[in-house]
Amino acid sequence: MSDAGFDWGRARARMDKANLIRSLGKVTKVVGLVIEAVGQEAFIGELCRIRSAGRHDVWAEVVGFHGEILLLMPLGEIHGIRPGSEVVAAGRPFEVPVGRSMLGRVVNGLGRPIDGKAPVEVEARCSVHRQPPSPMTRAPIIEPLATGIRVIDGLLTCGKGQRVGIFAGSGVGKSTLLGMIARYTEADVNVIALVGERGREVREFITKELGEDGLRRSVVVVATSNEPSLLRRQAAYVATAIAEYFRDQGKHVLLMMDSLTRFALAQREIGLSVGEPPTTRGYPPSAFAMLPGLLERAGTADHGGSITGLYTILVEGDDMNEPVADHARAILDGHIVLTRELAERNHYPPVDFLGSVSRLMSVVAPREVRAAASKLRELLAAHRQAQDLINIGAYVSGSNPKVDEALRYMTPIEAFLRQSSDERSDFPGMVERLVTLFAPETDAAAPPRRKKPDPRVEASYLAAASMAGTGVAATQAVA
Numbered sequence: 001m002s003d004a005g006f007d008w009g010r011a012r013a014r015m016d017k018a019n020l021i022r023s024l025g026k027v028t029k030v031v032g033l034v035i036e037a038v039g040q041e042a043f044i045g046e047l048c049r050i051r052s053a054g055r056h057d058v059w060a061e062v063v064g065f066h067g068e069i070l071l072l073m074p075l076g077e078i079h080g081i082r083p084g085s086e087v088v089a090a091g092r093p094f095e096v097p098v099g100r101s102m103l104g105r106v107v108n109g110l111g112r113p114i115d116g117k118a119p120v121e122v123e124a125r126c127s128v129h130r131q132p133p134s135p136m137t138r139a140p141i142i143e144p145l146a147t148g149i150r151v152i153d154g155l156l157t158c159g160k161g162q163r164v165g166i167f168a169g170s171g172v173g174k175s176t177l178l179g180m181i182a183r184y185t186e187a188d189v190n191v192i193a194l195v196g197e198r199g200r201e202v203r204e205f206i207t208k209e210l211g212e213d214g215l216r217r218s219v220v221v222v223a224t225s226n227e228p229s230l231l232r233r234q235a236a237y238v239a240t241a242i243a244e245y246f247r248d249q250g251k252h253v254l255l256m257m258d259s260l261t262r263f264a265l266a267q268r269e270i271g272l273s274v275g276e277p278p279t280t281r282g283y284p285p286s287a288f289a290m291l292p293g294l295l296e297r298a299g300t301a302d303h304g305g306s307i308t309g310l311y312t313i314l315v316e317g318d319d320m321n322e323p324v325a326d327h328a329r330a331i332l333d334g335h336i337v338l339t340r341e342l343a344e345r346n347h348y349p350p351v352d353f354l355g356s357v358s359r360l361m362s363v364v365a366p367r368e369v370r371a372a373a374s375k376l377r378e379l380l381a382a383h384r385q386a387q388d389l390i391n392i393g394a395y396v397s398g399s400n401p402k403v404d405e406a407l408r409y410m411t412p413i414e415a416f417l418r419q420s421s422d423e424r425s426d427f428p429g430m431v432e433r434l435v436t437l438f439a440p441e442t443d444a445a446a447p448p449r450r451k452k453p454d455p456r457v458e459a460s461y462l463a464a465a466s467m468a469g470t471g472v473a474a475t476q477a478v479a
């Protein structure tokens with residue numbers, strides 16, 4: 001057999017670079033979710049494989065170190081790990097396999113399918129800790145993104161590449177709103193991250209809220225509440241990496257993450273476990289430091305693609321100023337507030353328009369939409385100011401012209417703000433309905449009809465005029 005075509009020089013060069021000695025570490029201590037190991041050199045974020053007794057290997061990530069002791073956190077169950085278990089560094093950080101065949105699939109926090117279908121055809125592997133795009137190469141956000149939700153498209157218009165937070169308490173209707181947006185949006189691809197959700201809610205969201213039509217163009221990343229904190233945190237990064245892959249293909253991606261609060265809670269568990277000092281409400285500094293790095297990865301690119309981010313923030317006790325909500329509000333390009341008061345009145349979606357804002361609406365919304373939205377905001381603010389007087393019947397018509405106008409338009413305004421979950425609002429139809437909302441009423445524009453005089457009133461006037469000696473003049477005036 002001839003070896004004339006074999007490149008011996010290249011082979012020797014590769015052999016010289018190869019590491020023929022494998023370094024093995026060992027587990028020395030496990031406390032809670034933190035695994036301590038010695039005898040291994042690894043960097044922060046590097047993957048390590050831990051060989052467990054009689055079970056499959058456990059993958060872990062380096063989250064810190066003390067001297068020569070590595071601090072690892074598992075990406076799965078730690079059952080079977082014992083003192084002295086072998087630790088082998090992989091020499092690389094975690095990378096998620098991606099491909100166009102991921103559309104319509106449900107994957108876990110590592111990007112592996114969990115829906116029982118065929119394996120994903122891998123086209124590339126993407127780092128989950130990719131750097132955000134340079135601010136000098138981002139394309140400006142000038143094009144609106146239709147979500148199919150009337151109150152958002154008309155009054156809180158979002159642009160392609162914008163990052164918006166949905167702030168709400170528990171049980172207010174966040175999942176229903178996300179499902180509507182996923183079904184009705186005009187985005188090319190949906191990437192939905194369910195971080196720390198209940199297992200029951202995951203299946204219900206996919207089958208009921210998302211539906212077949214929404215799932216067909218979506219990738220759902222799931223990390224339920226019972227999974228390790230590192231895996232729950234990883235799910236947010238995996239979903240962002242998948243969205244970046246489709247953005248690189250020139251697609252307009254809608255990234256929906258439910259919820260950003262549970263991502264911060266997962267990092268709180270990790271930070272406290274490795275010895276970080278607690279700060280506000282027990283959150284370590286790393287929990288707030290990681291939020292900008294995650295959120296800044298969404299946005300536009302220089303090649304036409306974009307990632308529009310919708311991040312839900314689960315506020316504790318309906319406190320819109322709790323630490324995670326307050327920090328996220330300062331980073332995002334707008335916020336949509338869902339209130340329990342509106343939900344209790346069966347007003348869905350329960351969007352508090354006066355407490356919400358889109359910082360790019362002045363750029364992406366048509367001029368007539370902005371004018372109508374400003375008019376509607378003024379009327380809603382006036383109505384809310386006089387709400388207590390109106391409820392007890394103490395408001396006197398005519399005392400405030402703006403409140404009078406708000407009362408006259410409140411019925412069509414309420415009809416515009418409400419939308420059932422099975423109703424889709426198209427953008428042109430929404431614009432027409434919003435612009436014509438404050439058109440002059442036909443009854444007010446018509447000239448007033450002259451009333452026929454009452455004969456009894458006419459007789460009394462004639463009698464009075466006759467007594468005054470001016471009967472003829474009075475008769476002409478009444479006629």
